[in-house]
Structures are given as C-alpha cells and as structure tokens.
Amino acid sequence: DMNIDSISTTTLIRLPGLIDCHVHLREPGDEHKEDIVTGTASALAGGITMVLAMPNTKPALTNLSVLETTEKLYEKKALCDYGLYMGASIDNAQAASEIAHRCIGLKMYLNTTFGDLKLDNMESWMQHFEKWPQNIPIVAHAEGQTVASILCLAEIYGRSVHIAHVARRDEILLIRAAKAKGLLVTCEVTPHHLFLHRDNSQFILNAYGNNEGFCHVKPELQTVEDCQALWDNMDIIDCIATDHAPHTKDEKSKKENPPPGFSGLQTVLPLMLTAVNNGKLTIEQLIEKMYKNPKRIFNLPDQGDDTFIEVDMERKWVIDDKSLLSKSAWTPFIGMQMRGAVHRVVLRGEVVVVDGQVLAEQGTGKNLVHLRDKNNKKIKRV
Amino acid sequence: DMNIDSISTTTLIRLPGLIDCHVHLREPGDEHKEDIVTGTASALAGGITMVLAMPNTKPALTNLSVLETTEKLYEKKALCDYGLYMGASIDNAQAASEIAHRCIGLKMYLNTTFGDLKLDNMESWMQHFEKWPQNIPIVAHAEGQTVASILCLAEIYGRSVHIAHVARRDEILLIRAAKAKGLLVTCEVTPHHLFLHRDNSQFILNAYGNNEGFCHVKPELQTVEDCQALWDNMDIIDCIATDHAPHTKDEKSKKENPPPGFSGLQTVLPLMLTAVNNGKLTIEQLIEKMYKNPKRIFNLPDQGDDTFIEVDMERKWVIDDKSLLSKSAWTPFIGMQMRGAVHRVVLRGEVVVVDGQVLAEQGTGKNLVHLRDKNNKKIKRV
Ligand SMILES: [Zn+2]
Ligand SMILES: [Zn+2]
Numbered sequence: 001d002m003n004i005d006s007i008s009t010t011t012l013i014r015l016p017g018l019i020d021c022h023v024h025l026r027e028p029g030d031e032h033k034e035d036i037v038t039g040t041a042s043a044l045a046g047g048i049t050m051v052l053a054m055p056n057t058k059p060a061l062t063n064l065s066v067l068e069t070t071e072k073l074y075e076k077k078a079l080c081d082y083g084l085y086m087g088a089s090i091d092n093a094q095a096a097s098e099i100a101h102r103c104i105g106l107k108m109y110l111n112t113t114f115g116d117l118k119l120d121n122m123e124s125w126m127q128h129f130e131k132w133p134q135n136i137p138i139v140a141h142a143e144g145q146t147v148a149s150i151l152c153l154a155e156i157y158g159r160s161v162h163i164a165h166v167a168r169r170d171e172i173l174l175i176r177a178a179k180a181k182g183l184l185v186t187c188e189v190t191p192h193h194l195f196l197h198r199d200n201s202q203f204i205l206n207a208y209g210n211n212e213g214f215c216h217v218k219p220e221l222q223t224v225e226d227c228q229a230l231w232d233n234m235d236i237i238d239c240i241a242t243d244h245a246p247h248t249k250d251e252k253s254k255k256e257n258p259p260p261g262f263s264g265l266q267t268v269l270p271l272m273l274t275a276v277n278n279g280k281l282t283i284e285q286l287i288e289k290m291y292k293n294p295k296r297i298f299n300l301p302d303q304g305d306d307t308f309i310e311v312d313m314e315r316k317w318v319i320d321d322k323s324l325l326s327k328s329a330w331t332p333f334i335g336m337q338m339r340g341a342v343h344r345v346v347l348r349g350e351v352v353v354v355d356g357q358v359l360a361e362q363g364t365g366k367n368l369v370h371l372r373d374k375n376n377k378k379i380k381r382v
Numbered sequence: 383d384m385n386i387d388s389i390s391t392t393t394l395i396r397l398p399g400l401i402d403c404h405v406h407l408r409e410p411g412d413e414h415k416e417d418i419v420t421g422t423a424s425a426l427a428g429g430i431t432m433v434l435a436m437p438n439t440k441p442a443l444t445n446l447s448v449l450e451t452t453e454k455l456y457e458k459k460a461l462c463d464y465g466l467y468m469g470a471s472i473d474n475a476q477a478a479s480e481i482a483h484r485c486i487g488l489k490m491y492l493n494t495t496f497g498d499l500k501l502d503n504m505e506s507w508m509q510h511f512e513k514w515p516q517n518i519p520i521v522a523h524a525e526g527q528t529v530a531s532i533l534c535l536a537e538i539y540g541r542s543v544h545i546a547h548v549a550r551r552d553e554i555l556l557i558r559a560a561k562a563k564g565l566l567v568t569c570e571v572t573p574h575h576l577f578l579h580r581d582n583s584q585f586i587l588n589a590y591g592n593n594e595g596f597c598h599v600k601p602e603l604q605t606v607e608d609c610q611a612l613w614d615n616m617d618i619i620d621c622i623a624t625d626h627a628p629h630t631k632d633e634k635s636k637k638e639n640p641p642p643g644f645s646g647l648q649t650v651l652p653l654m655l656t657a658v659n660n661g662k663l664t665i666e667q668l669i670e671k672m673y674k675n676p677k678r679i680f681n682l683p684d685q686g687d688d689t690f691i692e693v694d695m696e697r698k699w700v701i702d703d704k705s706l707l708s709k710s711a712w713t714p715f716i717g718m719q720m721r722g723a724v725h726r727v728v729l730r731g732e733v734v735v736v737d738g739q740v741l742a743e744q745g746t747g748k749n750l751v752h753l754r755d756k757n758n759k760k761i762k763r764v
C-alpha cells in the first residue's frame with residue numbers, strides 16, 4: 001500500500017502533480033549551472049511533475065536541429081514530465097511555425113538580449129504572430145510598457161498571449177484592465193517577486209558574502225508596493241511559475257556583470273503552502289495557479305489518478321541550501337521559515353519522491369507535447 | 383473681385399485652408415525661437431489657416447492657469463486659427479479632464495522627456511485614458527514598440543488614439559495591421575520624415591557649417607527603407623503634420639546637446655504639391671491629409687466658402703532660408719527644387735496672404751475649439 005506512512009495523516013493533503021511553465025534547466029550548453037537530471041530532480045523534490053523548459057540554451061533552441069538534440073537529451077535524462085519551448089528569433093518565424101507541433105509554446109524575448117533571441121523590432125514580432133499556430137501558446141518576456149505592446153499584437157492577430165514573470169504594479173494593473181475588457185491574456189508570477197522585494201532582501205546578501213549578484217534577477221526585485229500589488233491582484237494571476245534560472249555561487253559572486261537569475265523549483269511549493277497557512281491565498285487558488293491554469297493554457301491532458309503529490313500542511317522547517325538538488329547550491333529564500341512541505345510524489349503510479357529523497361530513474365519523464373488537445377483552437381474574439 | 387490676378391489662372395487651383403495638427407510655436411517661454419505672431423505668419427504663408435499648438439511651452443500647458451494665459455496670448459496675437467493641446471503630466475489626469483472642453487486634445491509624451499511632461503509609468507497612462515473625455519482626441523508621442531503600447535491602452539479603454547509623427551517602417555506596418563483589425567487609431571507623418579532620411583540629408587550639414595545638430599530631430603531621421611515605407615503606406619496615413627519645432631541657428635550649431643527639431647510650416651505645402659506633380663500622391667489625398675482628416679479627427683467645423691487658399695501648381699522655385707518668416711531662419715529643406723507654390727490665402731473673406739506677403743493683423747485668428755462638434759462622441763467598438 002503506497003499510503004503507509006509514519007506521519008499522522010491528519011495534516012497530509014493530496015494535490016495534483018504541479019506544472020511549472022517557466023524553467024531554465026541549462027542543458028545543453030551550461031551543464032555546470034544545471035542539467036536535465038539535477039533540474040528535474042529539483043522539480044520532483046519540489047512537488048512539480050512537469051516543467052516547461054525555456055529555449056535560451058547554448059545553442060538556443062530556435063531550429064529543428066537543436067530541437068531534436070534537446071528532445072533526445074530529455075527523453076534519456078528527464079525525471080519528470082516536460083515540454084520544450086521554441087525560441088523566436090529575428091528570422092525563424094516560418095521555420096519555427098513548421099515545427100510548432102513539437103513545441104509547448106513560442107518564447108519571445110522582447111526586452112533583454114539573450115544571444116540569438118533578441119527581438120528588437122515590431123516587424124519580427126508581427127511575423128511570429130502571423131505564422132505561429134493559434135492553438136499553441138506564445139509566451140512573452142515583456143516588462144513595463146512592453147506588456148501593453150505585446151497585448152496589442154495579440155489583439156491585432158486575434159489570439160492570446162501569456163506574460164511571463166509579471167513583477168510590477170503597473171503591469172498587473174494593465175493586465176487586470178485588459179482582462180476586464182476581454183482581451184485574451186494570461187500571466188504568471190514568480191515566487192521571488194511575491195516573497196522578495198528591494199527592502200526585504202538584505203538577508204540574501206548577508207547569507208552570501210554581501211555580493212550584489214545574489215539579488216540580481218530579471219525582472220529585478222521591485223518595490224514593496226509592486227510586491228503588494230501582486231498579492232492584491234492574486235485573483236487574476238493565472239500561474240505561479242518559478243523562472244528557475246540557476247547560476248553557481250562563483251558566478252553570482254562576480255563583481256562585474258553577475259548573471260541574473262534564481263533557482264526556484266524546490267522552494268516554490270513550500271513558499272506557497274506557507275502563504276496558504278498564513279491566509280494569503282487558498283489551497284484551491286494554489287491548485288488553480290500551479291496545476292489547472294497551466295494545464296488549460298498549454299492544452300495539456302488531465303493527469304491520471306496515479307499522478308499526485310502529498311504535502312504536509314503543518315511541517316515547520318527553515319529553508320537552507322544544503323538540501324538543494326540544483327547545481328546552483330544556493331537559494332534567495334535561505335533562512336525563511338516554512339510551514340508546509342512536500343511529503344511524497346507519485347508519477348504514473350511510481351513513488352518518485354519520499355521526504356526529499358528522489359527515487360525516479362532517468363527517462364521516467366515524458367514529453368507531454370504530443371498528448372495535448374489539438375482541437376482546442378483559440379477562437380478569434382468577435 | 384478677389385480673384386483678379388496677373389498669373390494665368392490655368393495653373394491656379396483652389397484648396398481648403400489647411401490644418402496642421404502638430405506645431406510648437408514656443409510661446410510662452412521661448413520667444414527667441416518663435417512666437418505666436420511669427421509662427422502663425424509662417425503658417426499662413428504656407429497655406430495653413432489653422433494650427434494645433436503643443437503644450438511643451440515654458441511653463442508647460444498642464445493646468446488651468448497656463449491654459450488661460452496661453453489662450454489670452456493667442457487671442458491677441460494669432461494671425462491664423464488655432465487650438466491648444468493640454469499636456470498630460472504624471473499627476474494632472476483629473477484636473478486636465480475638467481478643462482478638456484477648452485482644449486483641442488490631450489498630448490501624451492511617452493518616450494522622450496520634456497520637463498513636466500514625462501510619463502514613464504503605465505499607471506499614469508491608464509489614469510489619463512480613464513479620465514479624458516471620449517470625444518476629444520488623445521495624441522501620443524510614441525516611437526517604436528510604444529506605438530503598440532498606447533494602441534493597447536486605447537483598445538482597453540474603448541477609444542481612439544492619434545499617433546504623432548510616425549517615422550519608421552515597423553510603426554506604419556503595425557498601424558496598418560491595427561486599422562485592418564478595426565482598432566481605433568489615426569496617425570500623422572511629417573514632411574521631414576517623408577522627404578529626408580539618413581542617406582540624403584548631407585546637404586543640410588553642407589548648408590549649415592557641418593553641424594550635426596541641424597539634422598537632429600525627434601523622432602530622428604530614419605533609413606531610406608523607413609522613408610519608403612511611409613510613401614508605400616500613404617493610403618493609411620491620416621494626416622500630414624509638420625511638427626514645426628523651431629530652434630535658432632546658434633542653438634542648432636551647439637556641439638553638445640543641440641535641441642531636436644525642424645521648422646516646417648512654410649515648406650510643407652510646396653513639398654506636398656511637388657510630390658503631387660511628381661505623381662507620388664494625388665491632390666485629393668493632399669486635401670484629405672491636410673484638411674479633411676484633421677478636421678474629422680479633431681471634430682472641427684467645415685470651413686465656410688470664404689476661407690480657402692490658391693496654389694500655383696506649376697511655379698518652379700528653390701527653397702531658401704531668406705524668405706522664411708519663422709524666427710528659426712533656417713530650413714532642412716534648403717536648396718530643394720519645388721514645383722508648386724502658395725499664391726493667395728483667404729481667411730473668412732479677408733485676403734491674408736498674397737505671394738508670400740502676409741497681410742493679416744494680430745488677432746485675426748480664432749480659437750476653433752468652441753466650434754467643434756460636441757455630439758461627435760467616439761463610440762466604444764462592439
Ligand atoms: Zn524572462
Ligand atoms: Zn540586478
């Protein structure tokens with residue numbers, strides 16, 4: 001019997017296996033920061049049974065050749081389920097659209113530059129919106145007024161767009177107004193923008209040698225008012241997504257241009273469970289934002305009854321960086337007091353995590369892109 | 383008989399008095415660059431019988447007190463008809479809306495900073511869109527992706543927006559796509575972005591001591607491809623507007639931070655008549671873009687039969703800076719060969735210009751804001 005356990009079951013609750021629609025697992029190209037095995041192990045240990053992986057790898061996933069290489073790597077190594085994003089580049093709109101059926105979505109980088117993936121001209125935005133299939137999501141890294149820009153394109157092309165890592169008050173208020181008007185927009189918020197802001201993040205520097213790089217993330221940590229605005233608009237936030245973006249301590253300690261990004265896969269659920277315990281959101285909202293909504297947005301199949309996680313709502317513990325499975329080996333949430341923990345993870349009937357111990361073998365994870373609902377075409381609003 | 387003239391009437395044609403919906407006459411505050419008398423004299427000499435004046439004066443027109451001062455100055459001095467824009471500031475959304483009926487439109491500066499008029503946060507954009515009356519235009523200085531941003535706000539708030547000085551290929555293509563989708567957007571293009579670009583503007587530097595400042599304008603002169611895209615999309619350009627922004631030769635000669643801007647009131651019509659003669663647009667299009675469309679967009683009354691201009695379609699001449707009435711006393715179109723000239727301008731039955739000679743007295747011009755059609759409410763698209 002899989003349910004045998006020594007903990008009183010009164011504090012254990014069962015949740016769906018969670019879906020994180022925004023992770024960077026660094027393979028291929030930056031395996032010293034993370035790889036598919038360590039990244040998906042972190043996911044499972046965090047109660048996440050499916051990750052959607054971003055295309056800013058080395059090389060970037062912007063063509064069939066890199067897609068095929070990456071598919072093979074995941075097929076062999078992944079411990080949890082996954083989908084792979086196509087990266088939009090200045091000249092791949094047609095080619096990308098032709099292999100869209102093998103991708104979980106199209107990622108457009110509109111503000112910051114990441115190698116091949118910079119899109120600085122609206123003409124290339126328009127080409128992608130014209131070519132990319134209506135029933136496969138477009139996800140945009142768009143900050144500030146760029147959120148409005150990309151919503152305009154979605155409206156012109158009669159399709160939806162998903163806004164990654166909303167971090168600012170004006171962004172979430174715009175999205176609220178757009179949703180109220182019926183525009184087809186969805187959005188995600190990261191745990192670090194919910195729990196950290198410029199005025200409460202000194203403890204990160206204290207923990208990591210006062211190196212500013214450990215607070216550096218894109219979008220940056222914002223003001224306390226921006227942070228509060230995210231909580232105040234929780235009702236219109238579709239997804240909690242980690243933007244898991246590991247870098248080593250050495251890299252984050254650099255004085256010149258430390259790379260932006262935090263790991264998040266193993267800490268997001270405890271943080272959200274703690275928020276539930278503190279009355280900041282309901283467990284139903286957590287399930288919506290970490291399972292139902294990403295499933296709906298990315299047209300994914302329902303999980304079977306044999307995939308689920310068990311969480312201990314009452315367990316109190318403190319986040320440290322010793323128990324992290326990520327190669328990045330540090331966390332911006334270090335020292336934070338949690339109430340709520342992952343107890344067990346079951347994937348297709350197989351117990352893959354018990355109390356932080358990951359039992360899954362490489363290759364356990366499946367690419368769910370071919371199981372998604374192809375009939376779920378997004379319809380033009382009339 | 384007003385029609386008596388020594389030129390053969392076969393080359394003379396009669397047009398409406400033109401409306402320039404984008405001028406900076408520099409008064410109050412920068413009267414050494416231009417004032418209401420020299421600015422409106424330039425307008426009349428150029429065949430323009432109405433100017434819409436921008437609010438980035440010193441002080442900026444962002445409140446009732448400056449509006450009243452400016453209204454009095456124009457009432458006393460203006461040689462041609464006019465309307466005054468309200469400037470949107472970070473904190474005047476409510477106050478501006480209360481005096482909107484006295485203003486021709488609301489000007490929002492979204493990219494570049496002009497003193498009080500910087501709007502760098504979408505929250506203040508949203509406040510203005512919420513408060514400003516639906517039936518009075520909002521005009522946006524928006525470049526590149528900011529065009530899409532502000533179209534998104536217009537769509538969310540169910541109202542139209544007018545895009546100032548469209549200069550780039552991606553901007554005009556976006557506006558074409560937006561219009562095709564039924565979004566409520568209108569736009570203007572300046573003569574300098576139609577006739578000048580980075581590769582054909584060396585003659586300006588040659589004429590003015592090789593000082594780069596004489597080519598500096600906001601938006602900057604663009605590439606030949608951008609320039610061609612404006613001509614190629616002439617069918618969806620609503621207005622030709624000068625963005626007349628005079629600065630003295632001394633100011634433009636500065637090596638450090640020369641101010642951006644060109645004068646344009648006296649040269650725009652000859653340039654457009656020359657384009658008509660060269661088959662680049664029709665005289666009907668000229669009338670649409672320089673009279674009918676600005677009249678429609680700003681809800682202005684029809685002109686009476688006693689207001690019109692006469693142009694000589696055949697007169698050949700070369701633009702020089704000796705005959706300019708603007709205090710700026712230089713022009714980026716210097717040396718350009720024209721075919722077409724303003725012959726006579728008649729405003730409410732009074733001959734106000736004959737062959738470059740301005741005969742109007744100060745105070746001839748009227749504020750047409752109170753004559754506009756108040757019933758012309760822009761309706762929410764359904
Ligand atoms: Zn991003
Ligand atoms: Zn930073």
Ligand SMILES: [Zn+2]
Nearest residue numbers: 022054243245
């Ligand atoms: Zn990311």
Ligand SMILES: [Zn+2]
Nearest residue numbers: 005007343355
């Ligand atoms: Zn246990």
Ligand SMILES: [Zn+2]
Nearest residue numbers: 523546547600
């Ligand atoms: Zn401007």
Ligand SMILES: [Zn+2]
Nearest residue numbers: 597598599602
């Ligand atoms: Zn310049």
Ligand SMILES: [Zn+2]
Nearest residue numbers: 404436625627
């Ligand atoms: Zn201007």
Ligand SMILES: [Zn+2]
Nearest residue numbers: 387389725737
């Ligand atoms: Zn004459």
